[in-house]
Amino acid sequence: MPAPARRCLEHQGRTDGPLPYGPNSSSPELVAAVAGQHGIPLATEEVMVTSGSQAALFALFHAHVEAGSAVLGPDPGFVAYRSLAQLCQAQPVGYALGPGGALDADLVEAALVEALRAGHPVSMVVLNHPANPTGGLADADSLRRVAELCARHGAVLVSDEVYRELWVGAGGQPAGLHEAAGLDAGVVLGSVSKAFGAPGLRVGWAVGPAELLAPARVVHNAMTTAPARPSQDAATALLTSAAEVLPTARREVARRWEVLAEVAPELLARADAAAGRPDPGPAAGTGSCSGQQPAAGAGSRSMSRAGFYLWLPLPAGTDPAGTTAFALRVRDESLVTTVPGDAFGPRGAGFLRVSLGGPVEELVEGLVRLAPWWEG
Ligand SMILES: Cc1ncc(COP(=O)(O)O)c(C=O)c1O
Known part of the structure; x- marks a missing residue:
């Protein structure tokens, strides 16, 4: 675990006094730190702090995925997308990826058309870039095209970008949905579990339009109330030390x-x-x-x-x-x-x-x- 989080937890361990709940919407300092890290200006209502990005996925699926609808996700892709779709009694539909696991908007569209033909309205499209398991990326143009496709079909777009800070070499940071297509394009997921090296804290977040996050907050609060207070503080310490932690x-x-x-x-x-x-x-x-x-x-x-x-x-x-x-x-x-x-x-x-x-x-x-x- 990187030093800023360790120091924070050590300090908490030595401090007397109560260990309070939440708050449910997370500490204002952590919300501000997530917003500061995100790369585009954000209002408080556009950030939802969750118990890992896994809980953000759970909350977003349960808020937006209708039974009988289709959820499009990458094939191969992170297993949670499929199991969450099934939990919501929706149909998981895999879209193929381009060479090297890259996002190919044509292949997403082909899967969407196929789902509609099979009689399933598409409630959600999930992207993951850089991808687990392939390491595949998405370029800005493909992200914009998928965002337009989702807007046309009324599907919520979720872009799982938890590995985006872990880039290597001269290519620089890979494209992100909000930078490419704006905040209204959909919800972007982040986490302290990957580049910030602290998966055990269980702190992640969803950033996106307030009206998409509001119903998901209800699910998340019902599920966990909020991430543990010491984790919130340690995550804040990590995010505010990003200039030191991320290059390392x-x-x-x-x-x-x-x-x-x-x-x-x-x-x-x-x-x-x-x-x-x-x-x-x-x-x-x-x-x-x-x-x-x-x-x-x-x-x-x-x-x-x-x-x-x-x-x-x-x-x-x-x-x-x-x-x-x-x-x-x-x-x-x-x-x-x-x-x-x-x-x-x-x-x-x-x-x-x-x-x-x-x-x-x-x-x-x-x-x-x-x-x-x-x-x-
Ligand atoms: C692509 C992807 N998204 C989300 C997660 C969930 O991570 P966490 O809940 O620790 O933020 C993982 C974990 O391995 C992952 O690989």
């Missing part, structure tokens, strides 16, 4: 990609080839571990990378229908845990999600054990 987190993630490039370059090359990323050639590393940016046009693999997941195709000749069986063999024979891609949706078959998180020594050991499965 980005350096740490860059280091993970560099470890991968050094220990198992063939795995990185296979993942990049499957994603359609150019081969940087033998001389170009990820370029950001030292804090230096690669020269423009150097073709570094780091140029548009974000997050800490490697989306790795199965070894050539392995049947995609056996994705889970392959992941289990790797687990049982090499004691390395990966997530089979089809756990994220049927289009994830043929891939494994490899996390670059955890202690670096364990990452190195895991990669050393993993690499031979792709040899030959």
Whole structure:
């Protein structure tokens, strides 16, 4: 956990006196810190602090998704979108992604048309960029096109951007929905769980039009009242120290990609080839571990990378229908845990999600054990 949060919690542990509730709408300091971090001017009613972005998703789904409607989400995509749609008795509909897991507005539109044809009005469209599990991004034009599509069809657009601060290399911060299409385009999710390194605090947020957040606040308050007070204060400490915390987190993630490039370059090359990323050639590393940016046009693999997941195709000749069986063999024979891609949706078959998180020594050991499965 980054030092500002630790210091805050230590201070709280030494302080006498009551430990109050909420407040339900969260502390004004935390709301202001979220607004300050978001990048566009916001009013208080346009920020909803929640118990992790997971609780923001739960509240938004229960406020806006009608039984019998369709919810569009990425396939492969973060599993909560599908299960929340089912909890709301809606139909989860996966849309395909472009090369490298990138958002492709045409593919979202195709899924929307298909859902309408099947008789399901579309109540919500969920985007996730940078994406879990693929690391895929969204460009500003695609975000604007999806926002227009949702506006035309009366669907609530939710853009899950919890990994957006974890970018690596010269590409800079990936596009965000509100910067690309304005606040009215939909709701953007953020969290202290990823770049701020504090998932155990359980603090996240939704930012968007007040009228979309108001009914979701009712759900969230009924569910949790508010995130725990010490967590709210520690999250405030993190957000107000973003200038110190985020560059450190980005350096740490860059280091993970560099470890991968050094220990198992063939795995990185296979993942990049499957994603359609150019081969940087033998001389170009990820370029950001030292804090230096690669020269423009150097073709570094780091140029548009974000997050800490490697989306790795199965070894050539392995049947995609056996994705889970392959992941289990790797687990049982090499004691390395990966997530089979089809756990994220049927289009994830043929891939494994490899996390670059955890202690670096364990990452190195895991990669050393993993690499031979792709040899030959
Ligand atoms: C894409 C995505 N969204 C949301 C979440 C939920 O995160 P949290 O509730 O910790 O903010 C996760 C967690 O892994 C995630 O990967």
